[in-house]
Amino acid sequence: MTPTLIQGVHKGKVSSAVNSIAASEGFSPEYVQECIGSGSIVIMQRDGHYTGIGKGLRTKINVNLGTSSSKVCLDDEIKKAQIAEKFGADTISDLSMGGDIDRIRKTIFSSTSLPITTVPVYQTVSEIGLKKMTADDILETVRSHAEEGMSSLVIHTVTSAMLAQIRKRKRILGVVSKGGSITSAFMAINECENPFIEHFDTILHICQDHDIVLSLGNTARSGCINDQRDMLQRMEEKNNVYLAEKAHAAGVQVIIEGAGGHIRLDRIAPMIRRYKKMADFPLFVAGPLPTDIGVGYDHIAGCAGASTASAAGADYLCYITPAEHLGLPTVDAVKEGLIAFRIAAHIGDTVKSGVMAEDRSVAMLRSVLDREGQVRCAIDPERASSLSDGEPECTMCGDFCAIKIIQELQ
Template sequence: MTADDILAMLRRQTEEEISSVVIHCVSRAMLDAFRGKKRIMGMVSKGGAITSAFMLLNNCENPFIERFEEVLSICRKHDIVLSLGNTARSGCIHDLRDKMQIEEIRQNIALAHQAHENGVQVIIEGCGGHIRSDRIPKYVKQYKKQSPYPLFVAGPLPTDIAAGYDHIAGCAGGSMASAAGADYLCYITPAEHLGLPDPEAVRQGLIAFKIAAHIGDAAKYGKDARDKKIAVMRAALDRKGQNRYALYPARAQAFSDDGEECTMCGEFCAIKILRTFL
């Protein structure tokens, strides 16, 4: 594989009418900074690892950086949104933010400036991977202070122990990141770390991250009118009305029983008791 092959593939894919493409702009300096580091998980980005291996094997700079103007002209021609990848993201919550991550964000912001000046829209991938929950809002806010460009987060996963349920762990991390200012969530499926997801796993992952996006939007933009509507219906014990405002009405309906109150508390329904006595 040569740098020409890489650029030719980028050109071919953009001609196939994709709308966005990820490139990893890891630099030689970043790889040097990475070498001596004691990360448990090393590098966990597939695109970043392939790009890094190409650079190390050929003892060269990153062709996406060296030929960035060419990349931009390809993207501009087809109105492609350029996503600047997160090679340096951490692969477990014990691998803390290091020089490589900080340098990647700084460099991606500089490349994003250049892209914007050349009429190409950009999303920057950062603050993704595995990050302990108390650090997620901090990292997102730091990015937002530094950068005017939309932030894409993969997950993040606030714990490493949820294998088989990583869509739930990712929903928790994605909600925190989104509420703190992240603009674009990359969903995670229950098969994460384990295998290729089947269609049902994909569906479960998307549901989890639609919920995360809604939680984040309520915090960022006050997009909570639907929450209010469902609460009003719930307070009125309007079971069918409540289900209508659920994110997945058919799912809510499938769990619903027929009584005025539900069978969770039955005759001890708090709403009914207080309606009677207040």
Template sequence: MSQSYTTQMDAARKGILTPQMEQVLANESISKEELMDGLAQGRIAIPANKHHLNLKAAGVGKGLKTKINVNLGVSKDVCCFDSEIRKAQLAIEYQADAVMDLSVSGDTETFRKRLVEQIPVMIGTVPIYDTLTRTGKPTEEITLEEWFETVEIHAANGIDFITIHAGLNQKCARSIKTNPRLCGIVSRGGSILFEWMEKTGNENPFYEHFDRLLDICQAHDVCISLGDGLRPGAIKDSTDAPQIEELITLGELTKQAWKKNVQVMIEGPGHVPLHEIEMNMQLQKKLCHNAPFYVLGPLVTDIAPGYDHITSAIGGALAAMHGADFLCYVTPAEHLRLPTADDVKEGIMASRIAAHAGDLAKGLKGAEIIDHKMSKARGELDWEGQFDCALDPEKARSFRKSSQPEEQEVCTMCGDFCAVKRTANLLKH
């Protein structure tokens, strides 16, 4: 008779190797014992809702490859769910590890069900947004039951992880008022809850009734991604009192969740200058007890609209090097408009480069193998071998095809001056 368990954390604590754990082990260099210990201690999470039947599980956390997430979803101004499905398919094609639906308009539940049915990577949502969309009410008229009804619906739909800004409580709200910022609150979920608390005078419902949230997540094995409602949206606001105040609260909630075997990830900044990224990673790991850390970027400058996939990749690589486990992609359209399919691809590739660079820097076992294989192919002027190793073989092939050399062995950058060609025979002797 098979052993029973409620969540992946519960299974690990009972010594049960789940099918999802086996899937993770097949794609990582970590041992079974290391994986199960990490899950049991909360250092690793495997977001895997019991209702997401076609899921190919992935792990997030210590000792695992840095994962990347793709945000998508419709708005009132651009509301085409078929386009968002195409973006989700692109995420699979370009090897993203997760998809988050941030839709704020239309028939969101039908769209979520389509995602769960068609997309085999872990899927996340933000029920706080959807409560406003689903009810059509002004923020201050949302009831406690309606907040939690939305969470129940998302869990039943098969969503693997949900972002909940439970740490932005009344104490943190006071901090944002007494510590003025250039950009205030830039988190959509954080701003909605801040408005609800300000207009009703009530405590954050997800903070006050956190155990109720845990019961829902435990029943469906939903991982809670504890949102950073007070993440900095400007370099000047980075690592300020409100951000740290909320982070301390998230650490307290993390321990509460683990007591009920609910998996947790912690969301992080935001806009952070290069010299503060390492400190931010260390603070999170310390204050949140080494729970997996999920960062948006971070963006290392505020002045690059149209190129924020690059500012994000710079910060993401450094963040991964210093302990971030999960990078949320940023597209060139960040701060400007809803991203197109082309923007999605650019964002994915930038984040994949950052994630791999971080894995190399922190010495993840086996991360360097593909780089060495690429270098060998370059040293041998083996173009097909180089394409096979490339993160985007299609783009690499198209660049070479667009500018053909006289001698096919080299490229049009150097031609007969190719250093590799000139020294190859000499070094053989």
């Protein structure tokens, strides 16, 4: 059997993936190797395309797309995948739950070169049903996705003890994780342990065979800022760290999802730091949203929360679109959400990594009133150009431009 990336590193092998990430992120191959060996960096691989996530690396952005049980338009999902790649997403998650899911996934896969993540239980429950599906059905979907070349798979690791906490209904919004709620309901209906935990070794073997990054889902994330950190979250943190260590020991790269959902702003950084103190595995954060009133503008609220999370040490952000809580996002909404979270990631990187060269370039161009140069350096040049009034100079201040006034004074 071909060794996994971790197993290769432990044997002293410097792979093309390691060299690629070292070159693109500005680190030595030895640093990247050391971090892969400790589990603090993972590399998603797809046909020679590598995305490094973790310690010291640029904060990465994931774009969710895919059909729902009530809205299926393959053309839209293809466009979303293309927009995601064009505007700088690092990975894509296909969360399709409606239509011909196999065909949709394969079409999205062929429409982009980015690494693709899936949540296999979504397809299982969509096609077989919550009351009819079995643990074998779930494992078969996991195996099928792995064989198709997915770069990462998500499982939710709810335990029986966590399920008991969920049933106490102490939160305003109980479990807002779709995968977590499906897994919990499966356990309750069948009066069984979580199949992802019961068959964890089998899942690790599948991930080993295909060198897939295993992502441990965030079932316990809060659904509103009034639902504070609780016993359910503490139990999930401890359980996910334990399973991550087991996966890493088996040579499987692993990411922990946590500190996502809705969290009051002042609580975000302490929560991120708590996770990073517990374990050095890459931390994947959905959002977080620091307010519940931004409906229709949740990508903006999410940018505020995500920049705080990134600055505090989050390695990987899952974007939020303006359609969050409202409906399946349009192509335009996907772009808006992605740009907002690219800004958030960059803000975080200026703090945790001191990455400010791009900001300095824009500032220097601004200091000489080079508006076209600023537009070229913008994160979205098309958008910046469209807001320039079509005039040769900025029309905000006219004759009373502060920069001009001070230049003349000097």
